[in-house]
Amino acid sequence: MAHTPNPPVQGRLISHLAERSAEDQGSGWSALWDSNESDLWDRGSPSIALVDVIEQQKDIFSPFTPDRRRKRALVPGCGRGYDPVMLALHGFDVYGLDISATGVSEARKYASSEMQSPQGYNFSSGTAKAANIGNVKFIAGDFFSSEWESEALRDGEKFDLIYDYTFLCALHPSVRQKWAERMSHLLHPGGLLVCLEFPMYKDPSLPGPPWGLKGVHWDLLARGGDGIRNIAEEEEDDAKAAKLTGQFRRAHYFRPARSYPSGKGTDMLTSCPTSASFWDYPACSAAGKVAHRPAIVFNCANEHTSLITYPVDNLTAVPDLAAVLEGDLTDWVSRTANSTLPRNQQNIPVYRYQHAGQYPNLNPFRWLGAYHASDLPMNVGSYPIHDCSDGSLLIPQLPLVAKVLRFGADGKAVQQVDRVEIDGPCRGIRKYDQFP
Numbered sequence: 001m002a003h004t005p006n007p008p009v010q011g012r013l014i015s016h017l018a019e020r021s022a023e024d025q026g027s028g029w030s031a032l033w034d035s036n037e038s039d040l041w042d043r044g045s046p047s048i049a050l051v052d053v054i055e056q057q058k059d060i061f062s063p064f065t066p067d068r069r070r071k072r073a074l075v076p077g078c079g080r081g082y083d084p085v086m087l088a089l090h091g092f093d094v095y096g097l098d099i100s101a102t103g104v105s106e107a108r109k110y111a112s113s114e115m116q117s118p119q120g121y122n123f124s125s126g127t128a129k130a131a132n133i134g135n136v137k138f139i140a141g142d143f144f145s146s147e148w149e150s151e152a153l154r155d156g157e158k159f160d161l162i163y164d165y166t167f168l169c170a171l172h173p174s175v176r177q178k179w180a181e182r183m184s185h186l187l188h189p190g191g192l193l194v195c196l197e198f199p200m201y202k203d204p205s206l207p208g209p210p211w212g213l214k215g216v217h218w219d220l221l222a223r224g225g226d227g228i229r230n231i232a233e234e235e236e237d238d239a240k241a242a243k244l245t246g247q248f249r250r251a252h253y254f255r256p257a258r259s260y261p262s263g264k265g266t267d268m269l270t271s272c273p274t275s276a277s278f279w280d281y282p283a284c285s286a287a288g289k290v291a292h293r294p295a296i297v298f299n300c301a302n303e304h305t306s307l308i309t310y311p312v313d314n315l316t317a318v319p320d321l322a323a324v325l326e327g328d329l330t331d332w333v334s335r336t337a338n339s340t341l342p343r344n345q346q347n348i349p350v351y352r353y354q355h356a357g358q359y360p361n362l363n364p365f366r367w368l369g370a371y372h373a374s375d376l377p378m379n380v381g382s383y384p385i386h387d388c389s390d391g392s393l394l395i396p397q398l399p400l401v402a403k404v405l406r407f408g409a410d411g412k413a414v415q416q417v418d419r420v421e422i423d424g425p426c427r428g429i430r431k432y433d434q435f436p
């Protein structure tokens, strides 16, 4: 007779939620809050990994937007509210969301004492030193429903920052794609999704929660997968990565020096801005979401050429120039044109520049042209074009409704060209010149 192995011993959390369908998991969590079982997951303090990163990377995690508006942050599945409170103590206006009314009431109790007299664990130094603190508000609602949104956002508003810790891993795998869609819907274009990835050590095929998440965030957010099947390693080839269909790109990925003991050494911190390729500028501008301030928009003439695979064993062989041209137009010039047009229609000044220079010492290959990043020597000032000590722009200003400043072509440092010469080919007018 065949030996039947004993079923694995399941934890209380796993067995409790296994009894419910994927749609009914939320009420399962609420039941656990109501029966006072939050100690099954409650770690009793904010994410020290997040505390460290927001204190160390102040440029990315400034609590203010450039126009000095306080940034709005969301922590979905916030439990007792440790992370929302910690973010508010660092200056953000924070919304903690949880499906359990009991959980939300616990979070409000926690916040009312903690915001008055914060404990040291909210700060890297271990010493409370809050200044210029934001507000924290808790909302009872289902992350997957839009019903609660009006309690946090007025018309057209979105969040600047969303933090996920032990929320995705608490959810049934069948809703992972919806989780990614909701994240993208709730964030501003360019807003930041920060996830402390846990548990990374657990086999993803084993039952949860917590569900093992190794590779899942990247698959959902950047690759556009379902977070379940064919989870692949992160794509390192830039050209291939640029074609991924996920609504985020991964900007930072690192193992935090400090994290909870349960994940220490395996937790990973990932921060993902919404992907620029998903910013639909015409749609944003139609909704009035274009920044009403002058914009600088800058391309290289043959931007895509360094992003196309070319024969590395024969550097003088030319890559597929038709593919380069298509990339120049679809991935670069069209986006530039699409962001210029609606701004111009609203009379917002746009300063357009095209880098067309070839530096023979950097680029001996004529076919490479002015490629992605070849403008860096100029941007960082190796080729000073204009004295900006008076605080003016680095490069001369032009009210560029119709003109673009082109740098480095024809042996000239700078010249004006008609914008139609560059943007026209995106609309079928003229041929695009990759080597002006």
Ligand SMILES: C[S@@+](CC[C@H](N)C(=O)[O-])C[C@H]1O[C@@H](n2cnc3c(N)ncnc32)[C@H](O)[C@@H]1O
Residues within 6 Å of the ligand: 025, 026, 029, 030, 041, 042, 043, 076, 077, 078, 079, 080, 081, 097, 098, 099, 100, 103, 141, 142, 143, 144, 165, 166, 167, 170
């Ligand atoms: C594992 S706990 C993590 C809590 C918190 N992040 C922490 O670190 O203490 C998951 C939390 O998500 C909440 N939750 C589950 N499904 C939810 C949903 N659909 N919308 C909002 N919250 C949800 C649960 O009530 C629970 O508080």
